[in-house]
Amino acid sequence: MAKLMKKVAILTSGGDAPGMNNTVAQIIKKAIANNILPYIVRDGYEGLTQGWIEETNEDFARKIVNRGGTAIGTSRYPEFAKEEVRQRAINNLKQLEINNLIVIGGDGSYQGANKLVAMGLNCIGLPGTIDNDVVSSDFTIGFDTALNTVIEAIDRVRDTNESHNRCGIIEVMGRYCGDIAMLAGIGSGVEIISTSENKLTEEEIIQQTKKCYEKKYRSIIILVTEKLYDVHQLAKEVEKGSGYVTRATVLGHIQRGGMPTAMDRYLATILGTEAIKQLIAGNAGICIGLSGNGLQSYSFTKALAMKRK
Ligand code: ADP
Numbered sequence: 353m354a355k356l357m358k359k360v361a362i363l364t365s366g367g368d369a370p371g372m373n374n375t376v377a378q379i380i381k382k383a384i385a386n387n388i389l390p391y392i393v394r395d396g397y398e399g400l401t402q403g404w405i406e407e408t409n410e411d412f413a414r415k416i417v418n419r420g421g422t423a424i425g426t427s428r429y430p431e432f433a434k435e436e437v438r439q440r441a442i443n444n445l446k447q448l449e450i451n452n453l454i455v456i457g458g459d460g461s462y463q464g465a466n467k468l469v470a471m472g473l474n475c476i477g478l479p480g481t482i483d484n485d486v487v488s489s490d491f492t493i494g495f496d497t498a499l500n501t502v503i504e505a506i507d508r509v510r511d512t513n514e515s516h517n518r519c520g521i522i523e524v525m526g527r528y529c530g531d532i533a534m535l536a537g538i539g540s541g542v543e544i545i546s547t548s549e550n551k552l553t554e555e556e557i558i559q560q561t562k563k564c565y566e567k568k569y570r571s572i573i574i575l576v577t578e579k580l581y582d583v584h585q586l587a588k589e590v591e592k593g594s595g596y597v598t599r600a601t602v603l604g605h606i607q608r609g610g611m612p613t614a615m616d617r618y619l620a621t622i623l624g625t626e627a628i629k630q631l632i633a634g635n636a637g638i639c640i641g642l643s644g645n646g647l648q649s650y651s652f653t654k655a656l657a658m659k660r661k
């Protein structure tokens with residue numbers, strides 16, 4: 353066997369997202385094919401700091417590919433904002449003579465990676481989160497699967513609304529990004545959408561719902577992004593003001609689980625391949641995103657400063 357050139361560690365960070373496993377698997381496969389020794393880090397930046405780093409192989413990649421969640425684990429680890437904590441993480445990698453790290457996560461994870469780059473580590477970032485809030489990529493790994501889960505839920509609520517002549521409020525995830533609500537809502541023909549970017553007041557929602565009642569629509573869906581309203585309280589207000597019996601459903605973490613869709617598997621695979629390509633080309637300190645029909649790389653600093661259109 354040819355001599356191994358380099359080593360690369362892979363971690364997933366922040367909220368898990370369907371397709372993260374495809375990404376990890378593809379990186380492992382492409383690394384091995386290019387004589388790079390792959391390592392996995394368990395539980396994101398927490399594991400990096402604790403030294404939960406293991407050599408991995410193609411068997412592992414074959415086992416996890418296409419599964420939901422992230423098999424190598426993830427974490428929310430605010431301690432990583434401290435320099436001494438990050439230094440411990442870097443020391444753990446140094447001990448294993450690993451100089452390259454691929455981070456799959458959202459904006460927060462990119463912040464962590466950017467700081468590791470400033471401390472001398474070669475990092476590559478890939479966008480993995482259901483929220484689609486990584487500005488440097490048109491779409492993030494996991495977003496499409498979450499959208500499909502949400503549209504299925506909308507259809508189900510629609511069925512029962514239609515039977516009962518009711519209004520249903522559905523709250524979806526997205527943190528401060530309204531993409532899940534906006535794309536799933538438009539795609540499903542819901543009557544009212546309210547997101548962080550285009551927030552309706554409670555009164556506006558009530559008035560719009562009332563208009564639907566006056567037009568004798570049998571089934572109304574109001575789709576809202578999390579963190580905007582107390583949706584159970586809102587349901588009472590809408591019921592009082594519109595005429596519809598109204599129920600609220602919070603979809604919650606079911607949006608994060610499930611087998612990745614074809615689009616997420618595809619996106620994960622091309623991004624994983626590109627990460628190894630960029631590493632071999634000697635390009636680190638970058639994150640890679642989808643732009644139009646192609647892939648585009650940016651420095652973390654530039655990506656993190658990009659404004660959403
Ligand atoms: P996401 O990556 O999906 O946005 P988080 O915001 O939870 O999810 O970020 C993931 C992890 O990245 C955090 O738990 C923390 O360990 C790390 N992180 C986030 N922000 C910073 C920061 N400013 N500096 C260093 N590490 C950070």
Ligand code: F6P
Pocket residue numbers: 366367428458481482483525526527578608
């Ligand atoms: O970032 C993904 C996400 O699911 C957000 O949509 C949501 O606000 C958050 O994570 C929930 O985080 P947790 O699972 O840590 O409560």
